[in-house]
Amino acid sequence: MSMSSRVADERLRSKIMSAEEAALLIPPGGTIGMSGFTGAGYPKAVPRALAERIERSYKEGQPFQVKVWTGASTAPELDGALAKVNGIELRLPYQSDPTCRTRINEGSMEYLDMHLSHVAQTVWQGFLGHLNVALVEVTGIRADGRIIPSSSVGNNKTWLDCADKVILEVNSWQPEHLEGMHDIYYGTRLPPERRPIPLVYPGDRIGTPYLSCPPEKIIAVVETHTPDRNSAFSPLDETSRLIAGHILEFLEHEVRKGRLAPSLLPIQSGVGNIANAVLSGLADSRFERLTAYTEVLQDGMLHLLDIGKLIVTSTTAFSLSPEALSRLYERLDDYRSRIILRPQEISNHPEVIRRLGCLAMNGMIEVDIYGNVNSTHIMGSNIQNGIGGSGDFARNAYISFFMTPSMAKGGAISCIVPMVSHVDHTEHDVHVIVTEQGLADLRGLSPKQRAEKIIERCAHPDVRPALWDYYRRAVSGAQGRHTPHLLDEALSWHQSYLHNGRMTPPTSR
Secondary structure, three states: OOHHHHEOOHHHHOOEOOHHHHHOOOOOOOEEEEOOEOOEOOOOOHHHHHHHHHHHHHHOOOOOOEEEEOOOOOOHHHHHHHHHOOOEEEEEOOOOOHHHHHHHHHOOOEEOOOOHHHHHHHHHHOOOOOOOEEEEEEEEEOOOOOEEEOOEOEOHHHHHHHOOEEEEEEEOOOOHHHOOOEOEOOOOOOOOOOOOOOOOOOOOOOOEOOEOOOHHHEEEEEEEOOOOOOOOOOOOOHHHHHHHHHHHHHHHHHHHOOOOOOOOOOEEEOOOHHHHHHHHHHHOOOOOOEEEEOOEEOHHHHHHHHOOOEEEEEEOEEOOOHHHHHHHHHOHHHHOOOEEEOEHHHHOOHHHHHHHOOEEEEEOOEEEOOOOEEOOEEOOOEEOOOOOOHHHHHOOOOEEEEEOOOEEHHHOEEOEEOOOOOOOEOHHHOOEEEEOOEEEEOOOOOHHHHHHHHHHHHOOOOOHHHHHHHHHHHHHOOOOOOOOOOHHHHHHHHHHHHHHOOOOOOOOO
C-alpha cells in the first residue's frame, strides 16, 4: 500500500510536500503546538527539518527560535534536535530530554512546568499567547477529511482548534487499525458555559474516534514512515519488588477493612520501573476485573489486559517497550474495545478523577518527614522533568500513593529528608508514602504523627537515627509545635550534598 493512500481526502493531496518544505512554513519566533506524549505520536520529520533550518539561520547571522508546546515529553527527533541548535525559546508543559534539561537549567531556554490538565484550558483562555502552527502526527486522513489520530492524543484537539495553520505528518508506520480506538470529546467549554463531562466509568465512550480540522487551515501534509521512540523497561530489581509488595499488601488490607472492593478502583500509574513493578504484582494477586483510568499504557497494564485481570483501560498515550508495542499492534482488533485513547484534558481531568475515585501511584524525588513531596527539582533549583499529571491525580485521587527507593545515588542521598528542597505536592494531597523499607499510611494523622510514621517505616536504617534526632530536637525546641522544624539545619541536609557529594546528616547539637 502506498503512503499516499493514507491521505484519502482529495482536497489535501495537493498539499503533500517534503518535511523541508513544510518547515519553511513555520514563522521565525512563532509558537508551535506539537503532538506527542511520552515518546508516542510525536512528529518525526518536520521538527528535524526545522532544527536544520534554525542551525543555518545561526550560521547566516539571522538566528531565530520558536516556542514549543506539546502534550508531554517527546523524543530526540523533536526536543533533542531543536534544543541542540538552541532553537527553543520556551518549552511547556513537560519534558524529559537531557539537552532540554541542560538548556533550561543553564538559563538559555524558558520552561513552564504545568499540570497537564491545565494546558488546554489555559490555551483557550489566552494566557499562553497565540498559537501560530499545529504540527500533529496522524495515522491517516479519511476521504471526508476526518483525521485518524496516532499513538497518542495529548493536546492535539486543542492545537488543531486553536492554531492559525496546521501541518500534518501522516505516519504510515502507525497501523491503520488504530482507527476506532480513540475517543475525542468536543464538549468541553470554559466557564460559565462549562457542563459536567458525561463519563462515569473508565470504559465509557463520550466522543468520536476522529479529530477534525477545516481543510483550509491545513497548509502542509508530510508523509513519513518512522517508528515511535519505545524504550525497554529495566528488569525488575529487588527494591521495586519490595515497594510493589508493600502496596499490594496495603490494598489487601483495605479490601479486608471494606474500604475497597476486590475489583479495587480505577488505577492510575505513573511511568517507570517501580510503577511497572506494581502492575506486574497485580497479575499475581487475587484482584479481578480491574480497570484503569490513567495517562499512559505501560507493559504491566498490557499484560494485565492479556491475562484478563484488567478489563478496560482509559489513557492518552502508549508508553510501551518495543516487544510490548509489537504485541499490541499485532492484536489491535482484540484490544480495541478494551483500550481507549482520549485527549489529556479528559484523561487528566480533576472532575473525572474525583468522580471515578482513582488509586493514583506516582514516583517522586524526595519526601519530607511531614509528607510534602518534591517530584520535579534536584537540590531545589535544577528541574529534572516536570510535574506531569501527578498533581492532577494526587489532589483528586481516592488514595494518593507516592513511591521511591529510600536512598538515591548509590546510597549518597536520602530520599526521606527533614524538609524537601522544593514542594510539588503538599502534605494535604499525599495519603501514602512507600519505599522498599515499608509503607506509611498518613490518612487521618497530624503532622507529628505523620513524621513518626514516615521515619519509622520509610527511611533507610542508616539515616533513621539522624531523622529521629532532628525531629525530637525540633519538637522540644522553641520553633513551634504543630509542624516543628529547625530551618537552618533542614537546609544543611541538602547543602552537605552540594559540598561533599553525599547527604551527610548534621551532627546533633
